[in-house]
Amino acid sequence: xxxxxxxxxxxxxxxxxxxxxxxxxxxxxxxxxxxxxxxxxxxxxxxxxxxxxxxxxxxxxxxxxxxxxxxxxxxxxxxxxxxxxxxxxxxxxxxxxxxxxxxxxxxxxxxxxxxxxxxxxxxxxxxxxxxxxxxxxxxxxxxxxxxx
Numbered sequence: 382x383x384x385x386x387x388x389x390x391x392x393x394x395x396x397x398x399x400x401x402x403x404x405x406x407x408x409x410x411x412x413x414x415x416x417x418x419x420x421x422x423x424x425x426x427x428x429x430x431x432x433x434x435x436x437x438x439x440x441x442x443x444x445x446x447x448x449x450x451x452x453x454x455x456x457x458x459x460x461x462x463x464x465x466x467x468x469x470x471x472x473x474x475x476x477x478x479x480x481x482x483x484x485x486x487x488x489x490x491x492x493x494x495x496x497x498x499x500x501x502x503x504x505x506x507x508x509x510x511x512x513x514x515x516x517x518x519x520x521x522x523x524x525x526x527x528x529x
Contacts, residue, residue: 428510441493448508457500493525
């Protein structure tokens with residue numbers, strides 16, 4: 382991936398790394414700022430979703446067969462979890478995402494999010510998100526407790 386602004390933070394746990402890119406504006410003037418979230422000319426983006434996430438609730442707890450997506454924290458704070466279910470005895474990796482943080486979820490990697498405070502985030506996907514096709518690409522797992 383090509384990113385022109387920001388700093389990369391890599392959290393490694395049990396041979397698996399969650400790469401977090403903390404994005405900063407690349408242009409600022411009296412009108413405001415411009416922050417480039419994704420700069421991937423070879424990736425075809427199919428959907429951009431704006432999600433609200435209430436404090437204490439869990440989203441995700443699944444993996445996608447084909448879809449990959451970026452998760453960008455707009456406001457709030459949440460725990461982001463990943464687990465590679467193909468690896469025997471794999472541990473769950475965890476990082477806290479704050480406004481401006483971006484992570485990439487690969488196909489086949491289980492992921493979940495738990496809101497620490499009320500949160501707003503974007504999911505930027507490589508597959509369409511009509512409910513029928515979304516559900517057929519999804520495999521539900523429980524890597525972070527029970528959903529509320």
